[in-house]
Amino acid sequence: MNYDFSFYMPVNILGGKNALxxxxxxxxxxxKKCLIVTGASSAKKSGALDDLIDVFNEMNIEFAIxxxxxxxxxxxxxxxxxxxxxxxxxxxxxxxGGGSPLDASKAVCVYATNAHIxxxxxxxxxxxxxxxxxxxxxxxxxxGSEVSGVSVxxxxxxxxQSISGKNYYAKYAIADAKYTYSVPFRTTVSTVLDAxxxxxxxxxxxxxxxxxxxxxxxxxKMIYPILEKLNNTKELPTEQExxxxxxxxxxxxxxxxxxxxxxxxxxxxxxxxxYNVPHGIACAVFIPQFLTEAEKANPSxxxxxxxxxxxxxxxxxxxxxxxxxxxxxxPDERINEYVARWETLKNFKNSPTEFNxxxxxxxxxxxxx
Amino acid sequence: MNYDFSFYMPVNILGGKNALxxxxxxxxxxxKKCLIVTGASSAKKSGALDDLIDVFNEMNIEFAIxxxxxxxxxxxxxxxxxxxxxxxxxxxxxxxGGGSPLDASKAVCVYATNAHIxxxxxxxxxxxxxxxxxxxxxxxxxxGSEVSGVSVxxxxxxxxQSISGKNYYAKYAIADAKYTYSVPFRTTVSTVLDAxxxxxxxxxxxxxxxxxxxxxxxxxKMIYPILEKLNNTKELPTEQExxxxxxxxxxxxxxxxxxxxxxxxxxxxxxxxxYNVPHGIACAVFIPQFLTEAEKANPSxxxxxxxxxxxxxxxxxxxxxxxxxxxxxxPDERINEYVARWETLKNFKNSPTEFNxxxxxxxxxxxxx
Numbered sequence: 244m245n246y247d248f249s250f251y252m253p254v255n256i257l258g259g260k261n262a263l264x265x266x267x268x269x270x271x272x273x274x275k276k277c278l279i280v281t282g283a284s285s286a287k288k289s290g291a292l293d294d295l296i297d298v299f300n301e302m303n304i305e306f307a308i309x310x311x312x313x314x315x316x317x318x319x320x321x322x323x324x325x326x327x328x329x330x331x332x333x334x335x336x337x338x339x340g341g342g343s344p345l346d347a348s349k350a351v352c353v354y355a356t357n358a359h360i361x362x363x364x365x366x367x368x369x370x371x372x373x374x375x376x377x378x379x380x381x382x383x384x385x386x387g388s389e390v391s392g393v394s395v396x397x398x399x400x401x402x403x404q405s406i407s408g409k410n411y412y413a414k415y416a417i418a419d420a421k422y423t424y425s426v427p428f429r430t431t432v433s434t435v436l437d438a439x440x441x442x443x444x445x446x447x448x449x450x451x452x453x454x455x456x457x458x459x460x461x462x463x464k465m466i467y468p469i470l471e472k473l474n475n476t477k478e479l480p481t482e483q484e485x486x487x488x489x490x491x492x493x494x495x496x497x498x499x500x501x502x503x504x505x506x507x508x509x510x511x512x513x514x515x516x517x518y519n520v521p522h523g524i525a526c527a528v529f530i531p532q533f534l535t536e537a538e539k540a541n542p543s544x545x546x547x548x549x550x551x552x553x554x555x556x557x558x559x560x561x562x563x564x565x566x567x568x569x570x571x572x573x574p575d576e577r578i579n580e581y582v583a584r585w586e587t588l589k590n591f592k593n594s595p596t597e598f599n600x601x602x603x604x605x606x607x608x609x610x611x612x
Numbered sequence: 613m614n615y616d617f618s619f620y621m622p623v624n625i626l627g628g629k630n631a632l633x634x635x636x637x638x639x640x641x642x643x644k645k646c647l648i649v650t651g652a653s654s655a656k657k658s659g660a661l662d663d664l665i666d667v668f669n670e671m672n673i674e675f676a677i678x679x680x681x682x683x684x685x686x687x688x689x690x691x692x693x694x695x696x697x698x699x700x701x702x703x704x705x706x707x708x709g710g711g712s713p714l715d716a717s718k719a720v721c722v723y724a725t726n727a728h729i730x731x732x733x734x735x736x737x738x739x740x741x742x743x744x745x746x747x748x749x750x751x752x753x754x755x756g757s758e759v760s761g762v763s764v765x766x767x768x769x770x771x772x773q774s775i776s777g778k779n780y781y782a783k784y785a786i787a788d789a790k791y792t793y794s795v796p797f798r799t800t801v802s803t804v805l806d807a808x809x810x811x812x813x814x815x816x817x818x819x820x821x822x823x824x825x826x827x828x829x830x831x832x833k834m835i836y837p838i839l840e841k842l843n844n845t846k847e848l849p850t851e852q853e854x855x856x857x858x859x860x861x862x863x864x865x866x867x868x869x870x871x872x873x874x875x876x877x878x879x880x881x882x883x884x885x886x887y888n889v890p891h892g893i894a895c896a897v898f899i900p901q902f903l904t905e906a907e908k909a910n911p912s913x914x915x916x917x918x919x920x921x922x923x924x925x926x927x928x929x930x931x932x933x934x935x936x937x938x939x940x941x942x943p944d945e946r947i948n949e950y951v952a953r954w955e956t957l958k959n960f961k962n963s964p965t966e967f968n969x970x971x972x973x974x975x976x977x978x979x980x981x
Contacts, residue, residue: 244856245855246834246855246856246859246860247627247628247629247787247789247855247859248625248627248628248787248859248862249625249626249627249628249631249787250621250624250625250627251623251624251625252619252621253622253624254620255619255620255622256617256618256619256620257618258616258617258618258619258821259616259617259618260616262618418616418617418618420616452627453859454863457826457830461826465615486614486615486616487613487615490615490616490617490822491615493617494823
């Protein structure tokens with residue numbers, strides 16, 4: 244057994260009930276002007292935006308709201324957000340939401356202090372100036388973006404692409420699961436499947452180590468029985484289950500941050516781009532095949548995963564397909580295009596077997612003929 | 613079950629075989645002049661100092677060596693180190709060693725940039741300027757100082773006292789267990805007992821949470837069977853066991869960093885100050901009583917600890933006493949003085965029961981009459 248690990252996750256995670264109010268002093272050192280980056284509605288519905296505004300009023304912090312972040316945020320939208328932050332002379336940014344607003348807020352911080360970076364330039368240009376400091380407030384149990392140095396944006400050509408590194412970590416993450424309580428059933432399922440995929444894919448990553456695997460297994464153990472219940476009852480999780488799911492998504496985020504994702508995430512992007520499939524479902528639908536590959540490559544680790552699920556492979560596959568509930572028909576020409584596009588997909592290299600773009604084409608054909 | 617957690621551990625841990633050589637590029641951004649802070653011999657014996665000098669020669673980094681750190685380092689020694697760093701115009705510091713040199717190197721970084729802080733002033737004065745950046749290289753499986761924002765120093769009056777906060781984190785930790793391979797038997801036992809005490813004490817801390825408890829349990833699981841074997845064979849651990857012990861000490865450090873220590877550490881300081889008992893043994897000798905208190909306060913968590921040990925309470929107590937192998941006779945007057953001194957000891961408040969300074973006096977009497 245090799246216990247060696249490396250670890251870097253500099254975000255100060257402030258967790259628990261009323262974490263925002265209890266830790267409001269963090270804002271004292273961040274400045275007097277804040278740009279709040281969020282989507283059109285979830286920040287409000289979750290209660291996080293109102294709570295934040297209360298704190299800002301109490302502390303005389305001036306703020307502006309940039310609420311133009313859509314799902315799968317465009318680099319151009321984030322670049323606009325950066326300009327708004329500059330014009331407002333924001334000292335710091337607070338991102339509120341699920342994966343899209345949080346990832347976008349990271350990019351806004353980079354654009355804000357680097358006016359020379361325009362739109363897709365973020366993937367190639369040098370970050371010359373330190374990004375604005377960022378506080379994130381998660382409102383879904385999925386992305387793990389709170390604890391990762393990763394931002395997934397959508398390029399001007401419509402393709403999703405991630406960017407990562409030290410410039411993409413928040414300074415603080417407010418981790419209060421109550422902000423997930425208003426998430427509807429279907430979004431809950433999709434986001435939790437995303438967290439499960441993070442845990443499972445990172446388990447078998449080439450960059451995984453003993454520590455990331457412990458995080459992943461803890462996360463799977465927390466998530467899986469609740470997913471089974473959601474599938475049986477089709478009812479919203481209880482608040483206590485929501486709490487468990489939220490912190491599980493952060494554990495999966497720890498694992499993801501080092502391990503990265505395998506082919507389900509790489510392939511899932513295409514279903515989101517072209518068929519508007521929610522991100523978590525788009526990735527999770529490839530998890531059964533990923534588990535098949537994982538079993539071949541590392542039966543012992545695969546057994547650890549099944550033990551954490553307290554399930555067997557057939558039941559796990561059925562549960563995931565049931566929850567995904569994805570009816571799609573993808574024409575052959577499109578599949579051929581995917582096979583070509585995926586020739587350079589890095590996620591295959593971070594997956595447990597030699598499963599490649601051609602295998603991926605067959606898998607898509609099997610699932611969505 | 614409450615899964616909420618908070619977490620902050622900003623050190624970039626670079627782990628694995630040849631971690632120093634493999635990550636030498638970290639020095640590119642740290643500067644051209646380094647003060648190496650270490651003790652008289654272990655940095656050399658471990659091979660870490662030679663490896664570091666090779667890397668510095670390769671990278672044209674100028675260095676000076678401050679090797680005056682003794683066990684239980686004095687604030688005045690660290691203050692001297694800070695002056696040496698200033699005079700040498702060091703851009704950064706590398707600390708090499710076990711707990712004493714690593715804790716001392718953290719203080720040296722603070723003194724170096726804050727000339728107004730003299731000796732014990734470090735406990736009270738404002739840190740006006742950011743400390744010098746610090747790289748630590750651990751050479752014992754014990755302290756966990758590599759991953760904590762804590763430094764334990766000895767005041768001018770001979771009393772040990774800890775200091776903690778954001779100024780006491782290293783920027784990088786090189787985690788290569790090979791540097792522990794030359795540690796002799798008795799020091800290995802003492803340092804590993806220290807790590808075990810960190811894990812057990814932090815488990816029952818008022819500040820513990822689900823995450824720190826997972827770290828602690830993983831650490832106990834890794835350490836305990838090797839301690840059993842060491843006690844049976846009285847032979848040095850194998851290299852593979854050394855690897856396990858080293859990374860276990862870091863896991864315990866994660867737990868310690870949030871949870872802090874209970875009364876065994878608070879009481880243990882006295883045995884070290886007055887009887888020169890090695891730190892790990894001085895703390896661990898109080899762990900059996902701590903486990904008794906833990907069982908009363910939280911039987912479920914206590915069972916988790918026994919399960920991680922795969923042992924029972926009597927065997928665990930016997931193992932710890934055997935390994936401590938401490939023959940001391942402490943006169944009543946001294947014990948009375950301890951009872952008075954411990955009236956304000958914070959560690960009692962971070963312990964699972966109402967166990968207090970008077971109980972502590974009785975315990976010392978029982979153990980060392």
